[in-house]
Amino acid sequence: MFDFSLNEQQDLLVKTVEEFARKEIREKIRDFEEKGVDELRKKVFEIGLSGVEFPEEFGGAGMGMLERALVLKTMAEKGDGGTTYSVFSFLPPLYALYELSDTEKTKEIIKKALQGKERIALAKSGIYQDSVTTRAKIDKNLTTLVVEEENPSIIVFFGEENGKISLYISRKFKRGKKLFRSGVFSSPAYEFNIEEYDKVAENFVRTEKWARFIARVHIMLSAICAGIAKCASDYALEYALERVAFGRPIAYHQAISFMLADMDTTSDALEILLLKSAWDFDKSKEYWQDSTTELILESLDIGKKVTSDAVQVLGGHGYIKDHPVEKWMRDFEDIINAFGSPIRFEGTIKNLQTGF
Amino acid sequence: MEFELSENHRQILELLKWLAKEKLRPLGLEYDKKEEPIPPDHPFFKEIKAMGIGIGVMGGDDGGEKTEAESRLKSMLGDKQNPMLATLSILAAEILAWGDQGVFMSFPGPGLASPPIRIMATPEQKKIFYDSFKGDEPKWGAFALTEPGAGSDVARIRTTARKEGKYYILNGEKMYITNGARAEWVVVFATVDPKLGRAGHRAFLVRKGTPGFKVSRIEKKMGLHASETAGLLFEDCKVEEEFLLGGEEYYKSKEGFKGAMETFNMTRPAVAAMAIGIARAAYEYTRDYFAENYMLNAVSPFASRVRAELERMKRKLDIARLVCVRAAYLMDMKKPNAKEASQAKAFAPPIALDVVSKCVELLGEEGTLEYHHIVNKAYRDIKIFDIFEGTGQAQRIVISKRLFASKGKPTEWTETT
Ligand SMILES: Cc1cc2nc3c(=O)[nH]c(=O)nc-3n(C[C@H](O)[C@H](O)[C@H](O)COP(=O)(O)OP(=O)(O)OC[C@H]3O[C@@H](n4cnc5c(N)ncnc54)[C@H](O)[C@@H]3O)c2cc1C
Numbered sequence: 122m123f124d125f126s127l128n129e130q131q132d133l134l135v136k137t138v139e140e141f142a143r144k145e146i147r148e149k150i151r152d153f154e155e156k157g158v159d160e161l162r163k164k165v166f167e168i169g170l171s172g173v174e175f176p177e178e179f180g181g182a183g184m185g186m187l188e189r190a191l192v193l194k195t196m197a198e199k200g201d202g203g204t205t206y207s208v209f210s211f212l213p214p215l216y217a218l219y220e221l222s223d224t225e226k227t228k229e230i231i232k233k234a235l236q237g238k239e240r241i242a243l244a245k246s247g248i249y250q251d252s253v254t255t256r257a258k259i260d261k262n263l264t265t266l267v268v269e270e271e272n273p274s275i276i277v278f279f280g281e282e283n284g285k286i287s288l289y290i291s292r293k294f295k296r297g298k299k300l301f302r303s304g305v306f307s308s309p310a311y312e313f314n315i316e317e318y319d320k321v322a323e324n325f326v327r328t329e330k331w332a333r334f335i336a337r338v339h340i341m342l343s344a345i346c347a348g349i350a351k352c353a354s355d356y357a358l359e360y361a362l363e364r365v366a367f368g369r370p371i372a373y374h375q376a377i378s379f380m381l382a383d384m385d386t387t388s389d390a391l392e393i394l395l396l397k398s399a400w401d402f403d404k405s406k407e408y409w410q411d412s413t414t415e416l417i418l419e420s421l422d423i424g425k426k427v428t429s430d431a432v433q434v435l436g437g438h439g440y441i442k443d444h445p446v447e448k449w450m451r452d453f454e455d456i457i458n459a460f461g462s463p464i465r466f467e468g469t470i471k472n473l474q475t476g477f
Numbered sequence: 478m479e480f481e482l483s484e485n486h487r488q489i490l491e492l493l494k495w496l497a498k499e500k501l502r503p504l505g506l507e508y509d510k511k512e513e514p515i516p517p518d519h520p521f522f523k524e525i526k527a528m529g530i531g532i533g534v535m536g537g538d539d540g541g542e543k544t545e546a547e548s549r550l551k552s553m554l555g556d557k558q559n560p561m562l563a564t565l566s567i568l569a570a571e572i573l574a575w576g577d578q579g580v581f582m583s584f585p586g587p588g589l590a591s592p593p594i595r596i597m598a599t600p601e602q603k604k605i606f607y608d609s610f611k612g613d614e615p616k617w618g619a620f621a622l623t624e625p626g627a628g629s630d631v632a633r634i635r636t637t638a639r640k641e642g643k644y645y646i647l648n649g650e651k652m653y654i655t656n657g658a659r660a661e662w663v664v665v666f667a668t669v670d671p672k673l674g675r676a677g678h679r680a681f682l683v684r685k686g687t688p689g690f691k692v693s694r695i696e697k698k699m700g701l702h703a704s705e706t707a708g709l710l711f712e713d714c715k716v717e718e719e720f721l722l723g724g725e726e727y728y729k730s731k732e733g734f735k736g737a738m739e740t741f742n743m744t745r746p747a748v749a750a751m752a753i754g755i756a757r758a759a760y761e762y763t764r765d766y767f768a769e770n771y772m773l774n775a776v777s778p779f780a781s782r783v784r785a786e787l788e789r790m791k792r793k794l795d796i797a798r799l800v801c802v803r804a805a806y807l808m809d810m811k812k813p814n815a816k817e818a819s820q821a822k823a824f825a826p827p828i829a830l831d832v833v834s835k836c837v838e839l840l841g842e843e844g845t846l847e848y849h850h851i852v853n854k855a856y857r858d859i860k861i862f863d864i865f866e867g868t869g870q871a872q873r874i875v876i877s878k879r880l881f882a883s884k885g886k887p888t889e890w891t892e893t894t
Contacts, residue, residue, distance in 0.1 A: 122479065122481075122482065122483040122486065122561050122564070123479060123480060123481075123482075123561065123564055123802055123806050124478055124479040124806075125478060125803055125806050125807075126478070126810075127478070128478075131478075187478065358880055358884065359884060362881065362884055362886050369890045370886075370890070372877070372881060372886075373889070373890035375874075378873065378874070378877035379870070379873040379877070381877055381880060382823065382872075382873040382874075382876035382877045382880070383823070383873070385820070385876060385880055386800070386820040386823055386824050386876060387824070389800070389803075389817075389820060390796050390797075390799065390800045390820075390824060391796075393796075393799045393800060393803055394795075394796050394799055396478060396480075397480045397799060400478055400479070400480050401480070406481075415791075415792040415795060415796070418789075418792060419792060419796055467785045467788065467789070468781060468784050468785045468788065469788075470788040470791065470792075473764050473773075473787060473788070473791055474791075475757055475760065475761075475791045475794045475795055475798075476571065476757060476794075476798065477481065477482050477487075477490075477568060477798075
């Protein structure tokens, strides 16, 4: 039957992350935008958050995506979403290797990465089959790939060869120019020219493995977006209770209080959907794929509205970098679209049944 | 964490789904065309009474009188520690509304009178009340708060209660009362002194036939035709003091009005779930219609738009349902749920309206005609869900007050705050 409560282990996990996020992140988010997250990531590894969802044989904690979602959402909510995304940028490439490739070599890479001994990054251009082709044409011109890491040790990327998409890794590449970007400054984006590469997985497009990889990425991105929505909503509430206009704190003007109520309601709704989708995935419920697709699309709808409303509640002050809401609005669009637009998933739901 | 039904719950819901499809649906369409409420002596009511199904028979267990149906349900669910009746009842509400909401609202049973009885009544009152629903005859309960001059602003009610010896004399008018004309018992909210505001409020159990209690009119509505919406008049209506809900003591703590409000923590998630049920019916009908007409996998701009719209509808209904389930779950866990109940009520009905109107639009020129009666009926039925049980605006007021309180701030702004 339905149970929305956390078990002891999950409760402890959440409390640990909450404390960490308040102490190590919230007050310093602008620093991370300038200096990156290397130091912070080390601390995250130290408290054992690197491989929560990976099996113990990989050096993980053997929990699931539900626990991963709790970690990411909490860190984004109590700390900062963009920073959380940057710290955990090693997850998407590991999900790709873990789900799609099962050689000893990749297993070693995963293990090392979870110990912080590899700096692994996934090329941004297209984890989805229809967006791979633009940059990574293996046979013709493997052009510049975009990677959110200044000094990676391994770049993982999807490439297309003779019309077929495979997964590759590269240890030999040249960093090109730094790209201007609009959000998540804590993850500077660079162009890289790949010089040597190995194929580590093939024939996975439209298989269940591929779907599982994408579902993991969707849960990860949605968890951070749900956290951003919750903290933007809370920040706007606290601000509105202090800022006075027309004789009272603006929270007591109904145009604002209704917005605050909606922000709270929808970000709560997104959080519940997040936990359910992650649970569906972990339990391999027959509809896990639809469930995680609904999650990423709902994250898009809700996150967009809530982060923009938070800026609106702060008025001109929200637009200025003295407050974090402008950052959350920018970061949100960067994170939700990190590996391609979720809009492509509209029209892919398999089962049109609704209800328990 | 867990997000699925137990086998027992699933079986109960399947039974209800059968009932919804075979009985509620046809009856609802029939009375929608007739544009009148199902008469109280319709055989359907006896039939479902015999099955032990009714409104207000479950949802929250406060250790008070158990109704027959509730005990039977509990035994069906096995002797589990927590039978999760609130959660079960909102999912049941969704299914029955999926069948037909107007018919569902006219189910016999204590109805909306039940939650205030559970929360406020003395053991003796509970016994008299619930005992009167035993037996074969279908009977109804009603909840009368709204007045011509007071809807959302419940503190403005002007129906008066004057103490005279062992009686209270009620005077005033109530309107839009669901099942008000057929009700065996009406829970009536009145004031002993309008100047006292909420502190002056009292709730009474008024039985059908009490001298001075009259039905003034049956409303004509946009939808929900099968359900009766009545105006009630109280003219020197003499109510014995035993029927002051909760007894005099209850109101000493100035919490009388809170009783009415707590009622909503039970009913709001259920009403929100009903909105989902109505929208789900329209959605499923539209989906199946397009599937039968080979439109779901066809290649054309409109076909792919239909597909995407249907998916979007399903997604919105899925997330709205979760919000309702969470509110009910908290109730089952005996945790505070006032904010969450209002969130469900604020969130689900606009989504449901959006879904239903999109169904009408996708069906196009025939969408509003008899051919697709279920869908255009849903369109007329659904709008009220953002209005009764507290309007969408009223919910947002509740939510924001809770948010302010969570930050240690006053819930309302006054010049002295
Ligand atoms: C079919 C039907 C069945 C019903 N069943 C029952 C029943 O069984 N028992 C019962 O007691 N009542 C019942 N009602 C009444 C229903 O609960 C009320 O209609 C509802 O509470 C709204 O009150 P009102 O109609 O007076 O609107 P008003 O309170 O006059 O509201 C008008 C508009 O103003 C808005 N508004 C009001 N105050 C504020 C504010 N402070 N800030 C912002 N906006 C505000 C409202 O949201 C609404 O949009 C029923 C109504 C219908 C139509």
